[in-house]
Amino acid sequence: MEQLALFFALLFLTVLGFILGKGRAVALSGQSDQPLHSRLPYYGLYTAIWCGLPSLLIMAGWMIFEPQIAEILVKSQLKEANQSLSADQLSLYINDVINLASGGILSREPDESILEAAESYHLFKQISYFAMAVVAISVSLVTLFGSLRKISPTLRARNKVEKVISVIMMISSLIAILTTLGIVLSLIFETLRFFEKVPFFDFIFGTHWSPQTALRSDQVGGSGSFGAIPLFAGTMLITFICMVIAIPVGLMSAIYMSEYAGKNFRAFAKPVLEILAGIPTVVYGFFAALTVAPFFRNTGTMLGLDVSSESALAAGAVMGIMIIPFISSLSDDVMNSVPQSLRDASYAMGATKSETITKVIIPAALPGIVGAILLAMSRAIGETMIVVMAAGLAANLTANPLEAVTTVTVQIVTLLVGDQEFDSAKTLAAFALGLLLFVVTLSMNVVALKVVRKYREKYD
Amino acid sequence: MSSAMDMQNFNIINDPITSEPKIIARDVNVFYGASQALKSINLDIGANEVTSLIGPSGCGKSTFLRCLNRMNDVIENCMVEGRINLDGIDIYNSGLDPVLLRARVGMVFQKPNPFPKSIYDNVAYGPKLHGTVSNKDELDERVEKSLRRAGLWDEVKDRLDKPGTGLSGGQQQRLCIARAIAINPEVILMDEPCSALDPIATAKIEELIDELRKRFTIVIVTHSMQQAARVSQKTAFFHMGEVVEVGETDKLFTSPQDDRTQGYITGRFG
Ligand SMILES: Nc1ncnc2c1ncn2[C@@H]1O[C@H](COP(=O)(O)OP(=O)(O)OP(=O)(O)O)[C@@H](O)[C@H]1O
Ligand SMILES: [Mg+2]
Numbered sequence: 001m002e003q004l005a006l007f008f009a010l011l012f013l014t015v016l017g018f019i020l021g022k023g024r025a026v027a028l029s030g031q032s033d034q035p036l037h038s039r040l041p042y043y044g045l046y047t048a049i050w051c052g053l054p055s056l057l058i059m060a061g062w063m064i065f066e067p068q069i070a071e072i073l074v075k076s077q078l079k080e081a082n083q084s085l086s087a088d089q090l091s092l093y094i095n096d097v098i099n100l101a102s103g104g105i106l107s108r109e110p111d112e113s114i115l116e117a118a119e120s121y122h123l124f125k126q127i128s129y130f131a132m133a134v135v136a137i138s139v140s141l142v143t144l145f146g147s148l149r150k151i152s153p154t155l156r157a158r159n160k161v162e163k164v165i166s167v168i169m170m171i172s173s174l175i176a177i178l179t180t181l182g183i184v185l186s187l188i189f190e191t192l193r194f195f196e197k198v199p200f201f202d203f204i205f206g207t208h209w210s211p212q213t214a215l216r217s218d219q220v221g222g223s224g225s226f227g228a229i230p231l232f233a234g235t236m237l238i239t240f241i242c243m244v245i246a247i248p249v250g251l252m253s254a255i256y257m258s259e260y261a262g263k264n265f266r267a268f269a270k271p272v273l274e275i276l277a278g279i280p281t282v283v284y285g286f287f288a289a290l291t292v293a294p295f296f297r298n299t300g301t302m303l304g305l306d307v308s309s310e311s312a313l314a315a316g317a318v319m320g321i322m323i324i325p326f327i328s329s330l331s332d333d334v335m336n337s338v339p340q341s342l343r344d345a346s347y348a349m350g351a352t353k354s355e356t357i358t359k360v361i362i363p364a365a366l367p368g369i370v371g372a373i374l375l376a377m378s379r380a381i382g383e384t385m386i387v388v389m390a391a392g393l394a395a396n397l398t399a400n401p402l403e404a405v406t407t408v409t410v411q412i413v414t415l416l417v418g419d420q421e422f423d424s425a426k427t428l429a430a431f432a433l434g435l436l437l438f439v440v441t442l443s444m445n446v447v448a449l450k451v452v453r454k455y456r457e458k459y460d
Numbered sequence: 461m462s463s464a465m466d467m468q469n470f471n472i473i474n475d476p477i478t479s480e481p482k483i484i485a486r487d488v489n490v491f492y493g494a495s496q497a498l499k500s501i502n503l504d505i506g507a508n509e510v511t512s513l514i515g516p517s518g519c520g521k522s523t524f525l526r527c528l529n530r531m532n533d534v535i536e537n538c539m540v541e542g543r544i545n546l547d548g549i550d551i552y553n554s555g556l557d558p559v560l561l562r563a564r565v566g567m568v569f570q571k572p573n574p575f576p577k578s579i580y581d582n583v584a585y586g587p588k589l590h591g592t593v594s595n596k597d598e599l600d601e602r603v604e605k606s607l608r609r610a611g612l613w614d615e616v617k618d619r620l621d622k623p624g625t626g627l628s629g630g631q632q633q634r635l636c637i638a639r640a641i642a643i644n645p646e647v648i649l650m651d652e653p654c655s656a657l658d659p660i661a662t663a664k665i666e667e668l669i670d671e672l673r674k675r676f677t678i679v680i681v682t683h684s685m686q687q688a689a690r691v692s693q694k695t696a697f698f699h700m701g702e703v704v705e706v707g708e709t710d711k712l713f714t715s716p717q718d719d720r721t722q723g724y725i726t727g728r729f730g
Contacts, residue, residue: 263536341573345636347534349586349643350563359585364576 006059006133013140014052020144021047024151038158046157049164050147055140062132070124074098074117081113097121187438190431197425198226203432205229209395209406211415211426226429228436230395234312234405238391239380241316241401242323246380247373249320250327254369257328258335259357270329277325285389288318293390296402305402310392313401319386326376334368334452335361367451374448378441384409408437482507482647482677483528488542490523490532497523499701501542505647505694510669510678512688512709515698516724521681524698525649528679529565530558546647563590566645570652572632574624574639579616582624582635583607586643602642610638611668630661637668641676648672650680654687666691685725689713697721 022044029036036043074097078090085093093114100118151157195203206227253273257266293314300307307313338361346356362369392404393414415430481504490498498520505511505528513521523532530551532538544551551561563586574582583603586592593599603620607613612634616627624635633653640648650669654662669678669691682688688695689709696706697718705712705721716722 339573341569341571342575344531344534344569345573345575345639346585348529348531348562348567348569349589349639350559350561351585351589352559355589359589360575 002129002133003059003063006136007056009133010052010055010059010136010140013055013137013144014048017051017144017147018044018048020148021045021151024148025157028151028153032153034153036153037156038161042157042161043151043155045161046155047144047147047151049161051140051144053164054143055136058139059132059136062128062136066128066132070121070128073124074121077117077120078113081116093117101125184438187431187435190428191435194425194428194432197428202226203228203429207397209411211411211429224425226425226432228408228433230397231406231408231411231433232436233397233399234391234395235381235407235409237312237399237401237405238316238319238387238407239377241313242320242380243373243377245317245320246323246327246376250324250376251331251369253324254328254331254335255357255362258332259353259361270332273325274329276322277329279322281322281383281385282389284318284322285385288314288386288390292318300402307402308392308404310390310404311402312391312405315387315391316401318390319380319383322383322386323376323380326379327372330372330375331365331369334365334372337368338364367454371448371452374444374451378444378448381444382409382437382441384413388413408433412437480507481505482547483679484543484545485524485527486543486545488524488527488540488544490520490527490541491539492535493537497701498527501703503696503703503706505677505679507677508673508675509694510673510680510692511694511696512692513679513681513696513698514683514685514688514724515704517683519698520701521698522651525567525651525679525681528647528649529562529567531562531567533558563643564645565647565649566640566643568633568636568640568648568650568653571656572629572636574627574632574635576623576625578621579607579624579627579635580620583638583642585639590643592643606638606642607635609641609668609672610634611664611671612638628661630657630664633657633661633665634668637665637672641672645676647677647679650678652681652683655683662687685713697724699724 022040024047025036025040025043029040071094074094075090078085078093078097096114097117098121100114101122203226206225207229208225208227209230210225212224257269257273261269289310293309293311296311296314296317297307297309342360342364343356346360351359387407387410391407391410393406393410394404395406395411396403398405412430412433415426415433483505485501485503485505488498488501489496501524503524513524515521526532526535527540527544528546528551530540532540540552543553546561546565549556575585577585580603583606584599587599587602593602604613604617607616612631615631616622616635624632627635633656637648637653654665657665666687669680672678680688680692692709694706695709695712697704697712697716697720699720705716705718707717712721713725716725
């Protein structure tokens with residue numbers, strides 16, 4: 001935690017830089033009659049950035065590269081002491097050294113060379129920390145005074161500060177983009193590996209899903225078949241049930257809220273509806289599994305129907321309730337943004353309220369509503385927790401909502417839970433399913449956003 | 461109650477008001493919440509002529525106009541008192557459905573507000589709504605007639621299925637007029653219909669208003685004294701929620717009786 005102390009020291013210097021920079025600007029504005037280029041705080045920020053940013057970057061870089069350098073050092077030392085080590089043993093030894101140096105407990109009695117290495121590793125660490133502190137703080141001080149000296153009435157402090165801030169913002173957005181790219185690429189590569197083991201068409205068009213394969217050669221296991229159709233059929237069935245519930249309820253509540261409800265009711269009801277969206281899905285999940293599914297089952301039994309205890313109906317119904325706020329809230333927004341002038345035009349033509357809603361407002365808001373529905377649907381397709389808890393594992397290819405079905409997301413979860421071997425077809429199948437799911441929801445999102453954007457353009 | 465009797469009851473205005481008013485407003489007060497926007501308005505609107513309402517911004521012209529087709533009902537905290545008769549029938553207190561009233565008293569707004577539908581559907585909106593046409597042919601005919609009357613037919617006849625929002629501002633405003641006259645109203649209310657338009661489009665609409673006067677009674681709010689002088693026969697000058705002066709347009713502009721009117725039309729305030 002010495003690093004934390006150094007971090008706060010640098011932070012302190014940064015704040016100091018702000019105060020000094022601003023103070024210097026104040027002094028300058030008092031002395032010369034030339035007006036300052038920027039407002040005072042920008043000079044403070046200017047010195048603060050010069051003082052804080054380089055030193056913090058050095059510290060970050062140091063902390064990233066130090067362990068690697070240390071490891072190389074330890075490695076060479078161990079090699080010298082003991083020539084006969086294999087690569088595996090060497091890495092084991094290095095672990096021991098690091099553990100020992102940081103005061104951990106070893107599984108076995110350390111030998112001489114390890115103790116020695118640990119000693120020097122510890123020493124290296126300390127020297128390194130000391131050096132890092134010295135370098136960072138001196139850089140910080142140098143830049144602080146350097147930038148202070150540069151402050152003059154003509155210094156374009158605001159432009160420089162804004163430039164730095166915009167670069168920081170750009171990097172932040174790059175992080176999100178690169179992460180997404182990384183995820184997609186890893187999905188693609190693992191999926192390609194999967195297709196080396198299982199033919200593409202067997203996966204896409206296969207109607208039988210039973211991913212149990214033998215993990216070790218001495219195990220007896222199914223040969224494994226990876227037909228994704230039952231999973232997608234299950235996903236679609238549950239999504240369908242979900243939308244059958246969510247679309248009418250969501251739309252009607254949106255219409256009520258945007259057109260009929262008073263201001264006060266709306267101000268209260270809208271946030272409450274949105275709370276529905278904030279409930280953790282796992283809560284919906286056990287609500288589905290423990291309350292709704294048994295209810296459907298009992299009702300079914302009373303009516304003489306054979307309802308599975310993990311029916312698609314229960315999962316879909318609960319998911320529908322979860323999705324309602326997505327549809328109602330977005331649709332409410334788009335209907336609200338239909339300009340008042342269109343309503344006025346319709347009323348002035350002698351239309352009633354309901355005629356205005358059905359003939360003017362809904363058609364005008366339709367693209368936005370469709371967008372909302374698509375977004376909600378891609379959300380439903382990707383939903384995991386509710387179906388894991390309530391939909392079951394049996395990969396039935398059925399359209400009967402009273403039977404148990406399984407979904408893509410559920411299978412991904414079960415494929416990856418428990419002991420895994422990373423390059424078995426079973427594990428890789430999860431990536432293939434994930435990629436397929438991603439492609440489906442992504443394309444729905446793209447279409448939805450396109451539709452919504454088109455609608456926005458119309459009134460702006 | 462016959463309209464003649466009604467008029468006898470109210471005939472207190474001795475100004476050169478038309479002999480057969482289409483609309484009679486008596487002692488109209490309008491409140492937005494606690495603040496009073498119109499104070500005891502008395503005004504007659506003559507049939508088949510153009511009445512223009514002028515006055516400084518915020519004096520209540522739009523408010524009065526919206527009283528005439530009860531568009532104020534849509535505004536939440538708006539309250540209207542007094543009597544407004546259309547052809548002798550009290551539009552507020554006689555149980556007349558505002559929806560039916562608005563079919564008789566059409567309105568054109570300051571900013572063109574065509575529906576985001578095709579040009580055809582914009583004009584067909586009213587007739588379809590009120591079921592005043594029985595088949596597609598009649599509807600086609602009605603649409604064409606309305607567009608012709610609004611002077612827009614030649615410009616749009618080849619693109620009736622294109623969105624009305626794709627027209628120019630002046631065309632849009634004429635489309636809105638066509639939409640309003642498609643249900644054959646008796647009165648057309650226009651709230652600064654030219655304020656978003658250039659001089660040429662304005663001239664077209666003014667011409668149109670003059671043409672429409674033969675069939676419809678027109679009330680127009682305008683900020684342009686020249687426009688009022690050009691298109692209207694009667695002019696009412698509003699000031700701070702009151703009608704200060706009303707009379708023949710020529711007379712009002714050449715020899716105003718009230719100092720405030722004089723001040724406004726000579727540009728001393730407002
Ligand atoms: N919806 C409303 N809520 C509250 N007050 C309003 C509302 N509409 C108008 N008012 C007030 O009523 C008064 C009259 O407004 P009105 O719109 O009738 O004026 P106007 O003569 O049409 O003005 P302009 O020439 O600027 O259009 C103004 O003081 C205005 O602030
Ligand atoms: Mg107005």
